[in-house]
Amino acid sequence: MYQDTIAAIATAMSSSGIGIVRISGPEAFSIGEKIFRPKKTEKKIAEEPAYTLHYGTVWDGEILLDEALLLLMREPHSYTAEDTVEIDCHGGILVVKRVLEAAVKAGARLAEPGEFTKRAFLNGRLDLSQAEAVMDLIEAKNDLALRNSVSQLRGSVQKKIYEIREEILYQTAFIESALDDPEHISLDGYVERLKIIVEKLKAELKKLLLSGENGRILKEGIKTVIVGKPNVGKSSLLNVLVGEERAIVTEIAGTTRDILEEQIQLNGLSLNILDTAGIHFTEDVVEKIGVARAVENLDTADLVLYVVDASVSLTQEDEEIMERLAGRKAVAVLNKSDLDTVVTEEQIRERLSHPIVSISAKEEKGLEGLEAVIEDLFFQGEISFNDEIYITNMRQKRLLEEACGALGMVLESIENHMPEDFFTIDLMNAYGSLGRILGEEVEEDLVNEIFGKFCMGK
DSSP: OOOSSSEEEEESSEEEEEEEEEESSSHHHHHHHHHEEEEHHHOGGGGGGTTTEEEEEEEETTEEEEEEEEEEOOOSSTTTTOOEEEEEEEOHEEEHHHHHHHHHTTTOOEEOHHHHHHHHHHSSSHHHHHHHHHHHHHHOOOOHHHHHHHHTTTTHHHHHHHHHHHHHHHHHHHHHHHOOOTTOOTTTHHHHHHHHHHHHHHHHHHHHHHHHHHHHHHHOOEEEEOOTTSSSSHHHHHHHTTTTTOSSSSSTTTTOOOOOEEEEETTTTTEEEEEEOOOOOOOOHHHHHHHHHHHHHHHOEEEEEEEEETTSOOOHHHHHHHHHHTOOOOOEEEEEESOOOOOOHHHHHHHOSSSSEBBBBTBBHHHHHOOOHHHHTTTGOOTTTOOOOOOOHHHHHOOOOHHHHHHHEEEEEEETTTHHHHHHHHHHHHHHHHHHHHTTTHHHHHHHHHHSSTTTOO
């Protein structure tokens, strides 16, 4: 347990109805008593029952700061597993700062970013995967990211890692016991059984690793690039998807010369949509740069919306764009369906295997079909968090790769008929890598780096 007591503002620094100052540590109650005076009791805060709320006033010495509520939590049943006091005052920026200053004058130290969660981790209240889920929860930009963070905070990653580590530890202990006591524990036929077990464990780790791409999309959103020739309606599509006039739309080809990015929510997913310059040959220096950026973003996108003006014939520029869509998640969007069309879905289907949707961005028709196709391309329309785990953290992904590699070495040793004690070395390497996901044997510098990225007050 820590010997000092920390305090910080736990709510955003803006004018609001309520502001919260959190105090945690061994002196939390005594500091609360120095700055908070209850209205209806003479009892000291330390004498009150846990999880009680008290109405009173906050003071800086003899200066009245605010009327407030004080929430009392006793260790180990608090977020930090320490004695904790939270003061709910009015949410003006100045008053919340003054309450924090009063707590510091009374003996608290200003908390560092993420220090409350760091204490929760070091005090055994959370493991490192759950602590990282706290930050993901705070930064969640869509419903699915929020649900995934809550799932991890409740221990979905922890549970899976524990299961795999338990099996690894059992097999390691069995091998070492058999080597120490061959008269009573036989390894006859064991290597074949171990191979099956390790292959199963490796497959489970690979499944977690494969979830990493979906996890990245959950956390960061789908990088969606709108491409096509000039004047096919790319900016009009962006505007109608966003729901407001964000891109300039004219009849003049080449109006869009730079990348314009917006974010929309689509049934729980975030789409980071980039409107790009029309892809075509040009002598204009500025347009050339815009076209180059459009091609670059097309090649790195999670999703490409290829917009075709269905009222005019396909050109060589269309052919070149379609060639770049090979192997990519893309939707061909036949725009201007409100006009007489000359490009049909059959013509596009002869060249592309991607989904095709007809719309009119001008009249806002066909957009429901486009949204349904995008939804089907990612997670088949719905994600269930009952059993699925989506890895969103690069540190965890790297350690999963290490563990997977170590199990691969075990299988290689089995194939090469190596002595059994070789197996235990790589089994324990896998065990250690998985343990670091949960925060075991993690260096202090890494812990500080992880929690240093948290917001103040959390």
